[in-house]
Amino acid sequence: MPGIYDEPELYEAACAYRDVLGEVDALLRWSGRYRHSAEGPLRSVLELAAGPAEHSRELARRGLDATALDLSAAMCARARELAAADATRLTVIQADMRDFSLGRRFDLAITMLNSLCHLLTLDDLLKHLASVARHLAPGSLYITELAHPADIFAERRTSSEWTSELDGGTVRVRWGGGTDEIDPITQITREHVSITYHKRGGSVRTVTDVVPNRFWSATELVAAIRLAGGFAVVASYGDFDADTPVEAPDAWRMILVLRREDMASEFPAPAPLTATTTPAKTSTTPAS
Numbered sequence: 001m002p003g004i005y006d007e008p009e010l011y012e013a014a015c016a017y018r019d020v021l022g023e024v025d026a027l028l029r030w031s032g033r034y035r036h037s038a039e040g041p042l043r044s045v046l047e048l049a050a051g052p053a054e055h056s057r058e059l060a061r062r063g064l065d066a067t068a069l070d071l072s073a074a075m076c077a078r079a080r081e082l083a084a085a086d087a088t089r090l091t092v093i094q095a096d097m098r099d100f101s102l103g104r105r106f107d108l109a110i111t112m113l114n115s116l117c118h119l120l121t122l123d124d125l126l127k128h129l130a131s132v133a134r135h136l137a138p139g140s141l142y143i144t145e146l147a148h149p150a151d152i153f154a155e156r157r158t159s160s161e162w163t164s165e166l167d168g169g170t171v172r173v174r175w176g177g178g179t180d181e182i183d184p185i186t187q188i189t190r191e192h193v194s195i196t197y198h199k200r201g202g203s204v205r206t207v208t209d210v211v212p213n214r215f216w217s218a219t220e221l222v223a224a225i226r227l228a229g230g231f232a233v234v235a236s237y238g239d240f241d242a243d244t245p246v247e248a249p250d251a252w253r254m255i256l257v258l259r260r261e262d263m264a265s266e267f268p269a270p271a272p273l274t275a276t277t278t279p280a281k282t283s284t285t286p287a288s
């Protein structure tokens, strides 16, 4: 039975609500702000758990040497196919983000759309952080976008059901929510996912799946990052479009900007989750 990540076209349709160009603008803005530029201009990016590699393909189109890594063979094939379709140079690697070795370093690493939820244990997260650290030069950034903790601890700020119009068709999505409950011990929710795509012309395709999703709180992440060593949290944001602080009432994502420290500061001082900039608008966009 194919799962959601075996059906890249349906996955893409479900996630088509995103403003990928705006998100890439934010990634580049934050790179300019926080990356130490002693090693020269930003030249390369590694996208982890990349799926169809929306962000790394766009970064490649903007001139970066881009690599996309994903565990799913179907997602890797789709990323390659989409890159080839518009002659975008993209290296695609099928590997496990918990432990990988690519034999080179990058100027920036990114993980988008709460993909760290697939790291189900602290050991997985620590191995992942160590792998990412090995692939970044000191001063380089790892930017990771997670679900906002208010989704668990307060009122949900994202929708678990949404409908989008796409290429003259309609996509109906359920991603968790409803009767799906977080296990209070493991912090894992077995999320029931269904995507139905009514295409223009009448064909209908559906995929259903149950996807384990580990919730990581802000304080757990900061603790794990300190335990792993090699990174400092230099900023956090609650949205992509206007530098919304993660603490803001209208924050709907938790985006952490980590900077690779040199070995002398392997265990950096505690960094509060604070952002540096101004509040911004409310977003009602759905997200997983």
Ligand SMILES: C[S@@+](CC[C@H](N)C(=O)[O-])C[C@H]1O[C@@H](n2cnc3c(N)ncnc32)[C@H](O)[C@@H]1O
Pocket: 005, 015, 048, 049, 050, 051, 052, 053, 054, 069, 070, 071, 072, 075, 095, 096, 097, 098, 111, 112, 113, 114, 115, 118, 288
């Ligand atoms: C929610 S999707 C996000 C895809 C992409 N980041 C995006 O923004 O559209 C999660 C992705 O993580 C991948 N994944 C899950 N576990 C993984 C692992 N251990 N290593 C690498 N990729 C993994 C899945 O195959 C899937 O493509």
